[in-house]
Amino acid sequence: MQNYTLLSKRRLARNVCEYKIYAPLVAKHCKAGQFVILRVDDDGERVPFTICDYDRSEGSVRLLVQEVGYSTIKLGTLKEGDAIKDIVGPLGNATDLSAYKNICLVGGGIGSAVIYPQAKKLFEEGAPADIIVGARNKDLLIYKEDFASFANEAHFVTDDGSFGEKGFVTDALARLMAEGKGYDCVFAVGPLKMMQAVCELTRKAGVHTVVSMNSIMVDGTGMCGCCRLSLGGKTVYACVDGPEFDGHMVDFDEAISRSLVYREQEEAHLCRLRREV
Amino acid sequence: MKDAKRHEMPALPASERIKTFDEVALGFTWQLAKEEAERCLNCKNPPCVSGCPVGVRIPDFIAKIKSGDIDGAADIIRLDNNLPAICGRVCPQESQCEALCVRKAKLGGSVAIGALERYAADNSARYDVHAPTARAGIKVAVVGSGPASLSCAADLARAGVKVTVFEALHKAGGVLAYGIPQFRLPKEVVAREIENVKALGVEIILNAVIGKSLFIDELLEDFDAVFIGSGAGLPSFLGVEGENLNGVYSANEYLTRINLMGAYKDGAATPISRAKRVVVVGAGNVAMDSARCAVRLGAETHLVYRRSRAEMPARAEEIERAEEEGVKFDLLVNPVRILGDENGNVRGVRLIRMRLGEPDSSGRRSPHPVEGSEFEIACESVIVALGTTPNPLIKASMPSLETGRKGTLIVDEDGRTSVKKVYAGGDATTGAATVIMAMGAGKRAAKAILEDFRGKI
Structure with missing residues (x-):
């Protein structure tokens, strides 16, 4: 079974954290604009987050999460090295602004x-x-x-x-x-x-x-x-x-x-x- | 014995079951199982077997029950059916094996084959004696973990194939996990059957969306063959005004929140509407499941259907149970609009009465609206259960896979798709059908894979 380990956690603002999570199946093909769905723990709901950045060689994705609800606040209580229960993606379509110049x-x-x-x-x-x-x-x-x-x-x-x-x-x-x-x-x-x-x-x-x-x-x-x-x-x-x-x-x-x-x-x-x- | 009447499975009384998601049908006791098994005439050319999509050796396993050898009975079932505790509960036996039983018309009713299958599966001490032989030859990737996939995976694993199953959700089982409610198919039963498949050496990788996380082309680099059993997950809506109001659910969403996410439990993280009045649209098994869930969540529940009772596609048993539990059927009516309040919440449904005309292409009499007959039902939630079509994610990521009009993957009778080494079966190829039909397709594809790779195994 995969282990979605929290590789790093950085608090960027009072209620905003940046998480780097080990998720090789997401990192493998993800593109800018796509999102993941994660569940914090066994009873967790499924919540979508846009992929902010990724590192294919490390197999990690970076998410930015504002603590506004039940699941995001629970996520905020996790520490580096803890595992997130589930993360799936990349979902949705990549951003395509290639037709625009300015x-x-x-x-x-x-x-x-x-x-x-x-x-x-x-x-x-x-x-x-x-x-x-x-x-x-x-x-x-x-x-x-x-x-x-x-x-x-x-x-x-x-x-x-x-x-x-x-x-x-x-x-x-x-x-x-x-x-x-x-x-x-x-x-x-x-x-x-x-x-x-x-x-x-x-x-x-x-x-x-x-x-x-x-x-x-x-x-x-x-x-x-x-x-x-x-x-x-x-x-x-x-x-x-x-x-x-x-x-x-x-x-x-x-x-x-x-x-x-x-x-x-x-x-x-x-x-x-x-x-x- | 000749005129002994069929024994029915004990069930929770309706007044109790509407307060709980616990299983309704309680299963045979040993006494009942023994007496019912005795009713089997052990026909020489058993018609019941020909009615089973996977060909379970019915008289043989019943004979084992008669002799008190429950493990032996389960072993015989498992030769042909990888998920007997599930099939014993959700198969439409009345239109399959039991429909062909020679006792049906005059000898006290068909033998309760489904109830006996369930009894054997639930009460056998060991899981599976047909452990796989040495690992050899090929590796197969299986997409999805519903009944078609599990059945295909189990048959392949038994033949010594290394199988890896990829499931998009966080829990294995497909429709068995997210679709069919606890009171009809306890999730513990599903988990046990899946453990059983895993015990054969099948690996299940969760949270892997094929077509997004990984692609079929990619799987073909690591595996000799791919079986697609991704089901029919895409819900159909009515296409009437008001369908995006708050409180309108697809049955898929409503049931997923309840079954997969446990939203019915106190303190669940996943929310669900606790509407006082619910209208369910449709009359298939999924509509009955939705209505019965709504009743258990405390709602006064109406089920609306555009044809009459005779055309309802749900199993008779599900229709009866829904009715016993207080679901009100409004037949020959069709929603024309969902009504909302100033905050965007559902406040009711506007319907029109229908009358039946000539039979249509499905053989059912087609409904026509009766002009000037519109009326309203007040409610706070509407659940649309009008069927599902295959998810286009896989096709979108592999355009060379040929699909039919409704997005179903086109396969030959053994489950071969238009792409070499890629097989498919179940709802992904047929559109929404039954668990046992999907299992049959999974088995046929497994057989085809074993034949096509015979030289390598």
């Missing part, structure tokens, strides 16, 4: 983990993108140095102005677009409301926008349909048809509603976990 990557909060491999890839291909990374405050901004080195132009934005510009990623994007950057593609990943706001902005300007949908999933292979969303009036599955879609076609209001379906149960669960931990 790209702006926009990451909000933990969504920055999803633009990270793309930022790195474009940098390594000699076509670094403009990058906007936003968070609520300075402590929640992740990979500042990496993004600064990968970017053509890096822009940091915080809600409270504790680092970089004060405001939202959409403020920075609107300004850059107004300055005539002439982007032919925006790749925006973050909270659903952020992606929706970016899409509203770029739709008016007619700039193609790709978003990554972090739907609730169970199997992640197209078996259950839990992650379905409406794309231009058609139902698609984030797990096998995505996770990336044309943002201008996504029904965000429906996606937001679907993301909240288990909120009450999750909260009850969290209360119990807080008593345990």
